[in-house]
Amino acid sequence: MKKDKKKITDSMVVPANGRPEQVKVGYRTIKIKYVRPDFIMDDMMESYGEYRAREGVIYIQDALVGQERCNTTWHEILHAIVYIYSLNQANGPLKEDDAEELVVNTISNAMMGV
DSSP states (O other): OOOOOOOOOGGGEEOOTTSOOEEEETTEEEEEEEEOTTOBOTTSOBOSEEEETTTTEEEEETTOOHHHHHHHHHHHHHHHHHHHTTTTSTTSTTOSHHHHHHHHHHHHHHHHTO
């Protein structure tokens, strides 16, 4: 049984302070919001970021700096690409959650070294 994701409220969101607030992926403009570092995901593990497709939002942990923030943002943008281009749909190459996470994580980490 899949658990519902924790609701991120406006009180958890902090100002962008010059950081990117949106990114265009295909036909969609995805909002980028920064949240306090104490937000916890549905599996009760800490998370640096999350892409929520239905909301069209990427949440990034506010306390991240430098490479960690860039890597996390890129990682979540890749999740948006996977979703928007249907790579994780039935019969798609990334239909399994583990496969998607492995590919997204590998590409985002690799691109940080380019």
